[in-house]
Amino acid sequence: MAGAAKPNADTEAERLFLRARMTALSGDSDVAVNLLEEATTLAPQFDAAVEAQAELLDMTGHSDEAQKKYAQARRIRAATRPGAPDRPFAVRQRGNFRSEIVAYDTVLRSLKKNALPYIARGNAYLATGKPAQALADYDRALKLKPGLLDVQAIKAEALSAMGKYEEALTTIDAVLTARPSDAEALSTRSVILMGLGRPDDANADLNRQLALLPTSQAAARACIALRLAAYELAFAELDSVIARQPHDPYWRLYQATARLRLGQPPTTVQVAEQGTWPAVLLALHAGHATEQEVMAQADTDCRRAEAWFQLGAVAVARDPEGAKRHWRQVVDHASPSLIEHAAARNELKRSGA
């Protein structure tokens, strides 16, 4: 509930961040800066804490130091890859949104009867991986403004993220009944249907979404094609995506995947910074990394899913059963929202598994 309760901080770093904000408001900037320093030591990727530190330093005349902190916060953000471009805007956001949650808490102390602050805070929760809190905010927004289809659509995403696929499907069906050509809602439903183990229905929605997207949205189209394991189409779209975003290693990885699955010879891929994810996956394609090396770097659920999928793609020509095992791992363990999940399902379906 907004306003009434103090915002919850889930980590020590977040607690320090919130304490620092209160301390700064009371006028003790030095203590606040130190608290923020502690927070960023505990959580080096906590960009909002770094930026808050920068602001305090700037206000107190330490502008040179502040500029370094601002630059650091931007580096953290720049290194955070947004979600797949074929997904709805609210689930493309990545990073730490603690600062936004606090900001909308403040708004909600004054504006209790408007939808936007609940929606924005809900989105911040969703992006931070807290779908239950997000759902509470979306429900509050819907109570204030019943029937808001946009909110129902992201509510379905929150339900899906919580694994409540049946409820999510009912919710998104209502949106798509009213707006059958809503490309983002089709994406949401395809994920839910994948989660429900209905890949044919999910693919039908993906194909509808693909048909709605103009060719100018090549990145989104490429992602849909990858989900469908439609590598010829993906390959064609990825050329223009790479031309626009030449430094994003994922597009090169996906292109290498498409090339491999189309039986084309690999090209020499400039592997970005050695050792960084997903460079090791490109190295795997080039035969310069082993399964063990790949899995050693796969330190999150998402990376493990990417690793299994690529291991399957690399293995399929010489060891089809081994490839299926890798793809089965993706389907069993990875979120249906991932490109790799849908692609693995379609690979398995195609191979008759």
Added chain:
Amino acid sequence: MFSVILYGRNDSHGYNLHKRAAISFNALAEVMSDPDDEILFVDYNTPEDHPTFPEAIHDTLTEKAKKVMRILRVRPEQHAHLKSKTHLVALECQSRNVALRRSNPNNRWILYTNTDMLLVPRTEGESLSDILGAVPDGFYQIPRFELPEMLWEAAFDRRDPAENLRKLRDWSVRFHLNQVVHNFMPMKYDALGDFQAALREDMFAIHGFDEEMILGWHCDSNLAARLALYRGRVDTLIDKLFGYHCDHTRVAAANNKGRQTKMNDQDRYIWDISTPYLPAQAETWGWPDVTIEEVRLDRDTSYQRFTAGLDAAMEPATVPYTTTSLEWQLYDDLSYDLTHTLPFVCDQVVTFPRSTSVMIVATRAEFVTRFAKAWQGMGFVGTLLVPNECEGLPTDLPGVKRGPFKELINQAHMFIFEFGLATQSPDEPVRRGRLASTIDEKRLKAVAKLFRQAASTEHETRPTGRRLPRRFIGVNVIYNKYWPLFTDHIGANINPFCSQVLAGVPREDPSLRGKVLRFRGRHAV
């Protein structure tokens, strides 16, 4: 790297607009360093016979500002469909979207600001192009710092932006100008509309500004709310640059009536929005199918076109001056100096679209010949329509179309009625008491009859789709017997006799006299 989008019109929006805007245009150009950078100024609904706002103040702009500025002129006719829905004469959302649609696709960023802002990079020598080139994708705002009117009005030299920015660095410290005013999210700062930098592709993805917002105010907050939803956060560039606003509240602007100010609904457009997208305008925002004229200040200027037209139409004078007279006994003498008058006629038309078609109803062949040359010399491509009812006029001039008056009238975007003496020779002295010959009388009668008809039926004879009344230009209609005729029908200003020219749109006189005049004109009585 970035396109700055500004809008306005050639009027007096607030106190000392010309100085504020010149300071701002020049300062914005000063912080550009990428060859793709541009200032897009949408000149919205400036009257047809006025130049655009930047043209009106071009002499106060730096060469760099002129070079980077593209003026997109939205004509009154293009605004006409919205006129009845708003009290405003310039619409922010429509303007900004027209510019966004036509912005340089090479640019990564769109910067929304206003014509009274100066942006000062905190690191001297760094440009805004450098700054925006180095920051990650996002949606950025900066706080606005207020600049007392005395400072910008008294101390700034419009054409010296570097020195103005240096002064700001100094004043900000000496006079404690830098106060950050925080605001509710998603409006990170107060007056956020003076600096919002968004990715061009994000702006296209969310379908631009909301064109339903036509009552003024909160367009910037609506954008902030939608971009904050789209991106999830609002970022700051406060470490990179400061923004200063030339305060102009001594005199309230047209959209500021204190507590009586009409505004867009805050709840609807800010606090209850639920999506960044505007699907209802997804295909139409920024008027993609409408031809918007582009005007440049660094080439093919109105002045260059005007002089090119006149140079093509006449030779320089061979005497120090010529004479005429407005004494009353000369009231019936319709002789006039054509070469002296032509510049004033061209002055009436040069700001109109180049595709304009003009009906010329005239007595003197020389007038039509010279005007046709000037017309082409000024770069117009529209047709000159000359009714068959006008006898004795040339028939084979390039760009001239002859035909029956009734067939031509609904092709005309503008009218020129010339009341001269068909028999006047080029070197004849003027206003010496010359009487009209029989031929003169006959031709003048035809012109007067067509004038009455055109003015009385203007509303129903407009080209298909046209909403606004067409302009009538009267040549040789001051202090002679056609003066009352012209001004009975046309709402023209009082002009000096020396110009010989009056212009305006048909009067809407609801009196009995007005009705009788229109009835007589319509039926050529």
